[in-house]
Amino acid sequence: MIIWNDKDSEFYVKNYGNHFSVQLFSQLISFKSDNFILDVGCGGGQLINNIVNDNKLIKNIYGIDPSSKMIELSNKNKTNANVSFIKGYAEKIEFKDNFFDIVLILNSIFHWENIEKGLLEITRVMKKNSIIYIGEERLRHGFLHGDNELKHFKNFKNFLNKKGFRDVIRKNYFFENEGFYFFSGKK
Ligand SMILES: C[S@@+](CC[C@H](N)C(=O)[O-])C[C@H]1O[C@@H](n2cnc3c(N)ncnc32)[C@H](O)[C@@H]1O
Numbered sequence: 001m002i003i004w005n006d007k008d009s010e011f012y013v014k015n016y017g018n019h020f021s022v023q024l025f026s027q028l029i030s031f032k033s034d035n036f037i038l039d040v041g042c043g044g045g046q047l048i049n050n051i052v053n054d055n056k057l058i059k060n061i062y063g064i065d066p067s068s069k070m071i072e073l074s075n076k077n078k079t080n081a082n083v084s085f086i087k088g089y090a091e092k093i094e095f096k097d098n099f100f101d102i103v104l105i106l107n108s109i110f111h112w113e114n115i116e117k118g119l120l121e122i123t124r125v126m127k128k129n130s131i132i133y134i135g136e137e138r139l140r141h142g143f144l145h146g147d148n149e150l151k152h153f154k155n156f157k158n159f160l161n162k163k164g165f166r167d168v169i170r171k172n173y174f175f176e177n178e179g180f181y182f183f184s185g186k187k
Pocket residue numbers: 002003004012016017022040041042043044046047064065066067070088089090091105106107108111112113114
């Protein structure tokens with residue numbers, strides 16, 4: 001497994017922690033305050049902090065990340081006692097089956113060692129009719145970070161369908177000279 005080292009984690013949180021995609025993604029997702037929410041690849045915890053700052057009634061929100069430094073930074077910057085940041089990775093999620101209503105993946109999926117295995121694990125912990133939201137940088141020529149096939153957003157959308165997600169939607173957003181893809185799907 002590729003784990004971000006301390007230096008890269010600190011650099012990322014300092015320079016990209018407040019990236020526009022964090023704000024945008026928090027505005028695009030929808031959930032209820034009693035939902036069980038999981039942020040996979042939570043980094044320094046900015047997305048979760050952003051969400052709970054606007055929704056003080058959320059009680060069950062968890063962030064997982066394989067980097068100990070990211071979890072340390074997340075805990076340091078934690079703004080709400082109901083949030084749990086736990087060391088863990090997408091390909092092996094330490095939660096029981098059918099546990100979450102909402103799964104969030106922001107700027108993380110193309111860092112995983114095995115996307116297929118990660119999505120399978122995520123499907124396992126998602127309840128029936130629960131929702132997955134995926135946010136990713138839009139690169140030049142509209143590509144995603146993925147290799148070969150998956151860098152094409154249409155293929156990525158089809159890939160989510162093939163992995164069993166229903167009603168998959170893709171949207172495009174632009175901010176200054178940067179672009180952002182937002183995908184959602186139902187289990
Ligand atoms: C570019 S950062 C994004 C962090 C955060 N989601 C954000 O948008 O600020 C990518 C994150 O994915 C995490 N990551 C790498 N491999 C992972 C895996 N297999 N499962 C879950 N997270 C992983 C990294 O440790 C890192 O924190």
